[in-house]
Amino acid sequence: MALIDKLKEEQKSAMKAKDKVRLGTIRLALSAIKQREVDERITLSDDEIVAVLTKMVKQRRDSVAQYEDAGRQDLADAELAEITVLEDFMPQPLTEDEVAELIKNAVEESGAAGMQDMGKVMALLKPQLQGRADMGKASGLVKAKLS
Template sequence: MALIDQLKEEQKLAMKAKDKPRLGTIRLALSAIKQREVDEHITLGDEDIVAVLTKMVKQRRDSAAQYESAGRQDLADAENYEITVLEEFMPQPLTDDEVAQLVSHAIAESGASGMQDMGQVMAILKPQIQGRADMGKVSGLVKGQLA
């Protein structure tokens, strides 16, 4: 089942269950996807939808951290709930060992010899890791291996 169809089906189920917080989160995701489709005049595939969801999760993590530092645990909990709902539609996360192995293969495949080749390595890694690992951590691993 396509990811967009899965989201729409879960939206219907949330409506029937009268689960307003879940329904609101799914509607936000569908809205963000539709907005990107309208802006770019394209129909998004699963890979692009995962990219949209990844961006939404990152935004919510940042917001939750800011709310917690400001002492607003109620708002941080709401953001964390939205993260759990969004992550249901994303691919399974990679383990640290799997990420390290993919980084090693990408470095070997690109023939990278130093930091100047980091862009080539990341270009190989991004499609494989998108939505399955934190790209900031992956970038740190690549820097560590290239240095």
């Protein structure tokens, strides 16, 4: 089943269950996906939908940090609930060992010799890690490996 179809089915289920948080979050996700499709005049693939969901999760994590710094735990909890719903539609996260193995393989495959080759390594890693690992952490691991 395509990811967009899964989102729409879960939207129906959330409506029937009267789960307002889940329904609202799924509607936001579908809206973001539709907006990108309209803007770019394309139909998004599952990988591109995962990228949209990943961006939404990242935005919510940033919001949680800001709300907690401001002492607004109620708003932080709402964002965390949305993150939980969004993560249901994302692929299983990779373990640190799996990420390290992918980085090692990408460095070998690209023939990277130093920091100037970091872009080549990241270009190989991005499709494999998208939505499954934190790209910022992966970038730090690649830097450490190449330096």
